[in-house]
Amino acid sequence: MTESAPSIATTAVAPSRHNIGHAGALPIIAIFLAAIVVPFIGNDYWVLIATRAAIYWILVSGLNLVVGFAGQLAIGYVSLLTLGAYTASVLVAGNATPPMHPFAALLAAVAVGAVAGVIVGLPALRLRTFYFAMTTLGFATIVTQIALAWQDVTGGGIGLPGPTLPAPFDTTDGLYGLCLGIAGTCSWLTMNVGHSRYGRSLVAIRDADVAAEAVGIVKSRLLVLIFILSGATAALAGGLFASLQTYITPDAFTFELSVLFFISILIGGRGSILGPLIGTIVLTLLPEFAAPLAAWSTFLYAALLLAVVLAAPGGIAALLDTKSRKPLQAGRSIDPRPEELRTLLPARPEPTQLVLKDLALSFGGVRAVNGAGLTVTSGQIHGLIGPNGSGKTTTLNIISGYYAQDAGTITLAGQPLPPGESTGRCRLGIARTFQTPRIVGEATVLDNVMMGATIAAKSGFVAALLSLPSSRRDEEAARERGLVALSAVGLATSLAGVRCDRLQHSELRFLEIARALMSEPAFLLLDEPAAGLSAEEIDRLAGLVTAISQRGVGVLLVEHHTDLIFDICQYVTVLNLGEVLAAGTCQEIRAHKEVVSAYLGS
Amino acid sequence: MLASILMSGLAVGAIYALIGVTYNTMFMTSRVMSFTAGQLGMVGGVLGSLFALRLGLPVPLALLATLLCVALIGVVTEFVAVRPVLKSLDQHLYVLSTLALATMIQHTVAVTWSTEPRPFPAVFGFAIAGIDEKFWLPVVTCLVVIIGLEMLYRRTLAGHAFRAIAEDNFAARALGLPERNLRIASYALAGGIGALAGFSGGLLLLAFVANGPLLNFYGFVPVALGGLGNNRGAIVGGFALGLFQQAMNFLVGGIFSSVAVFGLFILVLLLAPQGLFGAPVARRV
Amino acid sequence: MKLNRREFTIGAAATAATLATPAIAQTEPLRIGWLAAMTGPSSAPAIGFNRGVLFATEAINAAGGVKGRKIEIITRDTQGDPTKAVNATQEMISSVKVHAIWGPTNSGESLAVTPIMARSKMPNLHPCVVDTLIDPAKFPNAFRISPSNTQWDDAVRGYALNILKVTKVAVIGDTTGYGVAAAKASSEGLKKDGAEVVYLANVDATQPDMTPDLLRARNAGAQAIVVWSTSTGMDARLFNTRATMGWDVSFVGHPSMSSGDIAKLLEKPDNWKKVYAVGYRSCSYDDAGKLPARSEELAGKLKGKVDLSDTLLWWVAAGVDAITLFSKAIGETGSTESAEIIKYLNGIKAYPGYFGEYTWTAVNHNGYPTADVVMSDASSAKDGAFRLAPGYKG
DSSP states (O other), X not given: OOOOOOOOOTTTTOOOSOOTTOOOHHHHHHHHHHHHHHHHHSOHHHHHHHHHHHHHHHHHHHHHIIIIISOOOOTTTHHHHHHHHHHHHHHHHTSSSXXXXXXXXXXXXXXXHHHHHHHHHTHHHHSOHHHHHHHHHHHHHHHHHHHHHOHHHHOGGGOEEOOOOOTTTTSXXXXXXXXXXXXXXXXXXXXHHHHSHHHHHHHHHHHOHHHHHHTTOOHHHHHHHHHHHHHHHHHXXXXXXXXXXXXXXXXXXXXXXXXXXXXXXXXXXTTOSHHHHHHHHHXXXXXXXXXXXXXXXXXXXXXXXXXXXXXXXXXXXXXXXXXXXXXXXXSOOOOOOGGGHHHHSOOOSSOOEEEEEEEEEXXXXXXXXXXXXXXXXXXXXXXXXXXXTSSHHHHHHHHHTSSOOSEEEEEETTEEOOTTOGGGHHHHTEEEOOSSOOOOXXXXXXXXXXXXXXXXXXXXXXXXXXXXXXXXXXXXXHHHHHHHHHHHHTOOGGGTTSBGGGSOHHHHHHHHHHHHHTTOOSEEEEESTTTTOOHHHHHHHHHHHHHHHHTTOEEEEEOSOHHHHHHHOSEEEEEETTEEEEEEEHHHHHHOHHHIIIIIOO | OHHHHHHHXXXXXXHHHHHHHHXXXXXXXXXXXXXXXXXXXXXXXXXXXXXXXXXXOOHHHHHHHHHHXXXXXXXXXXXXXXXXXXXXXXXXXXXXXXXXXXXXXXXXXXXXXXXXXXXXXXSSOOOBTTBOHHHHHHHHHHHXXXXXXXXXXXXXXXXXXXXXXXXXXXXXXXXXXXXXXXXXXXXXXXXXHHXXXXXXXXHHHOBOTTHHHHHHHHXXXXXXXXXXXXXXXXXXXXXXXXXXXXXXXXXXXXXXHHHHHHHHHHHHHHHOTTOSSOOOOOOOO | OOOOHHHHHHHHHHHHHHHHSOGGGSSOOEEEEEXXXXXXXXXXXXXXXXXXXXXXXXXXXXXXXXXXXXXXXXXXXXXXXXXXXXXXXXXXXXXXXXSEEEOOOSHHHHHHHHHHHHHTTOOEEEOOOOGGGOOTTTOTTEEEOSOOHHHHHHHHHHIIIIISOOSEEEEEEESSHHHHHHHHHHHHHHHHTTOEEEEEEEEOTTOSOOHHHHHHHHHTTOSEEEEEOOOHHHHHHHHHHHHHHTOOOEEEEOGGGGOTTXXXXXXXXXXXXXXXXXXXXXXXXXXXXXXXXXXXXXXXXXXXXXXXXXXXXXHHHHHHHHHHHHHHHHHHHTOOOHHHHHHHHHTOOSEEOSSOEEOOOSSOOBOSOGGGEEEEETTOOXXXXXXXXXTOOO
16 A cells, blocks of 8 residues: 655645635735826816716725625625715705715715615525515616605605715815725725625525535624625725716616626625725726717626626636646645644533434424434544435434434533524534535635634624724634644644635545534534545544544544444444334444344344 | 505416516426516516517417527526526525626616516407406416316426426436426526516516515515415415505505505515415434 | 028018917917717717717818817717716816816716816707706806707697697606606696696606506597607607507607607608697798798708708707807907807897807806797608797797
8 A cells, every 4th residue: 555645744835825726915905096097197087987987996895795795695795885975865855854964974875874784685694596686677677766766855856956065075086085995994894894704604605505504604694794885885986986986766776776886796706895896897998998889888887797606606706816826746645644633623611412312303294303302422432324315414414403403402511402593503513414414616725724713703793894903813723723633633734724615525524524623522423433434544534533423522433434433433323213122232233133134244 | 546456456467476486486396486487577577568469470479489588598597597507505696696687687678678667568459357468367377277287287297297306306316307407498498487477467567677686585485485485375375465566555555555565575475484374404414 | 492582581571470470379278078879779860969969060170260269179978977967078078178078968967976076167059948057157167058858848838739629648757867847847847837637657768568557548628639758769659659559649748759769660661640749949940841941041051961851950960060150259359268158148139050159157057048949740750950839829
């Protein structure tokens, strides 16, 4: 047998501030520096176009978190632009309240936008993609119709003047400077979110929502936060839009504009800040260069979108991401380093137990689990085997809280686990892997592993938004820990910055274990971790799992590779048709007549 | 007044219901909700006007030509916007590709045909029981399509194959059903149904490019209400929507009626995300 | 080639002449910006104006241009979108550096671009109807070439109350910005003049059945229906429904009701009877089928060159007048300075254009005489002109 290649020393290539496949802050800064030059080399017309691009970007930067990162297809976001524009204009004009100072009106618009963002976004928590997209279109229509109907306040069809900002922002260049500054700030804010655990969590909701729940990411809370942010930026963009236009009417807020915002993000590439920025600039500039094609401009946008979807779904960001095209080292092997586990899993003082009792769950008329029970003790490996359809994975899923059992209890250290609450399990000390690896393909290996540390973070959203030291500390700590976890399970740290979808299947399985260990679990649930592994890799897996249990973690191992089971488990429970067929030590199970006939064979 | 609301409500409701069926037919074999459904209806009306009035073909020939053309657009949808993205695990891609294609279709029609509504010819030219053709034709067409589909799904092999794919994709393929061809066929069928919606509704809605997004949305509401893939639910939902909309037009007037419809739609979806008659979504874990 | 003395002398003289004449006789073209909503909704007016613009430009250039300078029209298709209009306007002002702007044709766009043009003091002629667009104090550079909505409304109201002699009126507008505002203003005007508005409604232009609204109007006792909609589809539905109901009531209102599009949308040609749409004396033919003298002259010039059968004469005429006015302003003042052009326009009194007789002063920039706004028989289109509605004197 050939010697496996030694894994590279752990401290070597700690990747610096990269994230989900883009080139970092430098190009964005370069674009803004170039933008500052525009008033000096161009005339008022170019400043106008650049101001428009900046305003659109203010909206798109926030929407990017919703569409690009969280994957929520909010197509009708022009509704928030409309809302912001009218709020600011009405408040300055004094149609509904005493006239306000323009900056106060803009702030008020931001507040209104934040609330409206949540309202428009809420259906995303209940509805699937296409339906949510339709509701956002519905909102866009509703807002426009109300603007049209509420004549006394909004001027109805005639509209009303936009807010005139105080000097020096009342000139073309002045307004441009303001918008550019705000656009730059929004870029910085959304970059901070994107690079933080919130960015990771958003992408996790989008691409691996089941795994996201298992590591403690609460989708609703997270989405509400970014709806607030994106609603705020969109409404601010609306107020500035009204200033730029100097006069707003309902017909300025077209569906085509909504489509433009949306397409900018997708052409730019999801999970990126730079990509949508470039996309927004390109789509704002395009009609100005192709004046004869004015009538066809929306057609061209749509054709561009179709081309991107079919040929380059990763968008501009993927095209710019040359790093991800560099070939990976061939013949990689997985070399767990159990000694690293000491850092990951500090010793546990007293052993506890995870007890399942009389669990029952039916799907429709089918009894998937019928009175199952078992006990997992800290430091022990408990195997769960049985034929296909015997209820093994369902049992795991009940423990994980994806399903609420019809009957029976699960207790951890004497405390019952609330049924059906999947997002709370991580904090209670339960981590798991999945039958098919659930990872975020577009994110890097390290980012995926760092997902496991979500609950360990002490800083909140505002700290991430402003890149405060507390947030950066959490990031560093998670990063350090992630590298250790990678090394512990045997993945080379040179893989840390590689996109996950380039990894081999077996590497993904070990990656999931690394992710699970990040939260210092008391109990680790493994769902067929050996599936698809070579014999050599199964050996390594056995060693790793044993080492993990020796650190005091209780392991519940669902497997079909009975050799592995009998090799490392202390106890085995056999399920058949949702019921416990037999339970005991390996010797007892191996000799058990019914188990042999139903499952093992002679 | 009530008679007028009933007449026009059932007529537009029938058109919305047919578009809902169009959505469902495309969904059946591909699990894709296509943004092009409403555009198919719009193009049906536009082509009907083009063939019958602009080019002067006799109406039955114009209908046949329209059906063929729109069925072709349906097939193109499958080729361009659906099949390439089915391979990807990314759910969002088909929303984008069909949205892109729908936008392209709409703007091509807008630039080449016109942005103003154009007239549509009378198909039969007679009234039934005093009800003008523009009110009874959509309803009759809807009923004919429903009966036709029922017979297709229950009595023919192709229909059984469609239903098999819709229920369990993998099992159907394992049985050797030609999934790809069936999908193309169902998209062509969807095109035909959309064309019938637009053609039968031509007198009422006129050949108008703005019908595209209108039908997209109002044709989706029956699907949302009736449950995805549920044609009977779509029919009921369609008629209910038509009646509600006309009643609102009468009660609160043009502007607020659309606010009422959209508002109710969002509310119903939030309360019953699978639709009023829908089946619960499949297990995701 | 050797230059002989004769050629040299002529050449010298010519050079001297060139140097001696004022700056205007340079060969740089006169650039006139044209903000046209050529595609998108409500594109029919822009297409009509465009024919007039092109015709006038060709004619003037063929005759030598303005003091030797050719007119160059810079057209931008704004598609009815205020955002595109703002972009295009700024481009015309800063990049292309036009000398004057004709358009936009759409009130929503005009509301957005008027302040921008005012900032740059760009001379602007436009045919948009919204009243607030014209304000000589705020926008000294903007002049309206056509009636304002108030003037339209005065004509409609005048016809309904004074010629049709009704007292109970229904007002129906569409749900666009214009329709909502116009219906409201119209209704207020009617009430001020002592009429009773028995029904006021804004109807979605795509609503397939107009029966409920017309039924309610009839039940309320309406004796005439005032319509403010830009949608020909909605107009046609109203006419057809009236016929189905067997209701003998007149429609009075927006010029879209006389649009050629409507002909094919009608169930019976008779459904177009007793529909009176806003029109202009200059574009109305008498019982003998003759237009006023000047308009006959224009029609003669246009014959064979500009198709009038699918557009309105007044659009073409207004387009011609706009270009002619600008070229006269530049020609007679000898300057392309905006202040000079504006001063010239302010001094125009009873200028005999093809579309109307314009008068502008420093305090009034609505140039069209109210008396020339009349109602037309909507179904009587002939080469873009209409028969005067019955009941007018003279």
